[in-house]
Every structure is written in structure tokens, then in C-alpha cells.
Amino acid sequence: MRWRDVGKLDCTIARTLSVIGDRWTLLVLRDAFLGTRRFDAFQASLGITRHRLADRLRKLVRHGVLRRERYQQSPPRFEYRLTEKGHDLYGVIVTIAGWGDKHMAGKKGPPVERVHRGCGHVTALRLTCDHCGDVVTARDMTARPTKRYRDTAARSTSGRRLKERA
Amino acid sequence: MRWRDVGKLDCTIARTLSVIGDRWTLLVLRDAFLGTRRFDAFQASLGITRHRLADRLRKLVRHGVLRRERYQQSPPRFEYRLTEKGHDLYGVIVTIAGWGDKHMAGKKGPPVERVHRGCGHVTALRLTCDHCGDVVTARDMTARPTKRYRDTAARSTSGRRLKERA
DNA sequence: ATTGAGGGTTCCACTTTGGAACTAATGCGC
């Protein structure tokens, strides 16, 4: 299967990864969350080639994650800012950072820490159940097909395998 | 910069992405969290080439995310299971799925939902502050260099740019 | 002896990436 077709699968994760799941895009977003907005600043920070960067920024704009905004009339200059949709990716960045801080940091520890403005403390973030508020880990959760999926599966010659879901 | 050097940066996110940040790896992990364990099952579900799959599984084993375990003596057969370190990636997968459910699902809605065993409800997960327990979003958090980073930065000709951090 | 399952490896064409140089519009000092 070609990568460009992955975004068409009936799998939310696959579709999301078709937008953000390549080498550089999540690093672009990391910088965006740290306040980077300009082409050259991304380029200097990331060490990505200008060519690739232009390509990735275009893609993120196309998917509504970033907005390309003129910040100066002449010469025309643009900067890239997170949209609301982009802001919602914070959870992805921060859980990646959290895993990295726990499992991939060198002996010196990580270079960045996150402070919760609300309580003023350096904190790691946890996942909690929307419904009951308890902290959850993988073992507390089960995945299951949604109703519309169960119906579709039932209709389609009934036994077809449960793949390409998730 | 070559991608293989990204894992050496002093950035937890970059290092983490050097392990899980390619086209297929997160989809392999998605399947692993759904219970897939065998080479052929991954291959059938993902549509990845056997070659690439072998490569990705090796890499995940090398990084301690999966364990290659013999489940049958003769002929020798192996399966791939999440380690504890691998289990800790659940947050990454589930926040990606959460973003996708919100922003990338078709009009039919997502194909999979997650149930919290503890309370029995279908739920989306939220990020909360480890310290005070409040739900947080991007705007509630600030990133800052850790102490060891500030010290290093201060020592090194003092003005050097704050890049390759995060 | 042949077929089949499971878990791979090999080969080759094609695509994507990295590196470096180049472009284009404008402002700035002199």
C-alpha cells in the first residue's frame, strides 16, 4: 500500500498520521507550540531543508493545522500560526514529550519542563477519563467498533475480517 | 540534517520521534494495542511490505518497545508483544486517535470507540495536571528550559541561541 | 512428495529526501 492512500483508510489514527505522521511534521509542531512562526526560524531550529519545510508547512496549512498570515505588507512576509485545530494537537506533542522524558532522556534529564499556569507547578500530564475523572492507562481501556461499524460489518457478507479499523 | 542524527539531539521529542516517528511505526503500535502480535497479522492489517515490517519490528525491539517472544518451539515461531515501555505509549496513540476523532473522522464518525473499564463508559481521554488534577489545554501550559539546561546555556558564551531544545 | 503455515530475505524500480545553490521583492546605508 502506498502511503498516500493511508489517509483514505477508515481509521482515525491512519488519517491523522497521514497529516502529522512523518519525520518532520511533529517537530515543526513542537516549534510552533514553543512560539516559532517564521520560515527561517523553523529552518534554523530544525535543520530541515528549506524545500522540505516549505512542503510541510503547505501541507499543514492545507489541512487547517496552521494558518499562513501576512504580518507585513511590503515586502509581503508571512508567518505560520497554529489554528484551533492545530492547538488541539498539544496533547499529542505533550504525550510524546512525556514518554520521551520518561524513557529517552539522557542521564542529564530532559532539557525542557512544562509548567501548569493554573497551579504554578512543574508537571507531567496524565490521561483521565472524561466521564469519571480517574487516571487511566492502557490497561484500563478497551477499544471496540462503534455502532455504525458493527452494522456495516454485519451487512457485508457478515464474516469479513475486522481489519483496517481502529 | 540527516534523519538518523535527529535521535541525538538534546530534545526529548526529537529522540522519541526517531523511534516512533515514521510512516508505519505508529500504525504498528496501534495494532499492537488492539492485540495484534504476529508478523503475518500485522502485515495483513497494515498492508505494509514484509520487508518494511520486519525492519520496523526489529527497530521497536531494539528500542525496548516490543519484545520478540517465542511462542512455539518447533518450528520456532515468534510473536511481538508490548513491553512496559511500549505500554506507556498508549497515551500517544490515544491522543492521536482523539484528535483524529474530533478533526478527521468522516461524516459517519470514527470506526472505533474506547471504553473505560473502570466506569464502563465510552470516553474520550483528557489531559490533566499531575499536580492539581485540573484539565489542561495548550494555553494552560508554559514550556521552559530545565535547570541543567539553563546552567549549560549560561556557561556557553552566554548568548547562544535557545535552539534544539524542547 | 506435496502442500501449507509462519516468519522472514532479496531484488529492483520508483519516490522521497538532503544539500546546496539560486531567485525575487524590498529596505537600508552610503
Next chain:
DNA sequence: GCGCATTAGTTCCAAAGTGGAACCCTCAAT
């Protein structure tokens, strides 16, 4: 009014990564 710097890109080419398909090995069952 000319050379230089800034910013945001594009172009070109070689090198690396990927997809498709076929092949390999060990053993078990028929």
C-alpha cells in the same frame, strides 16, 4: 542608485528510503 542584507521561498541532482513481488527456510500434516 549601487551593493548588501532579509525573508521566503524554488530548482537541481545525488543519495537514501520504500513498495511490490518473488523467493527461502523449517517444520507438520496429508
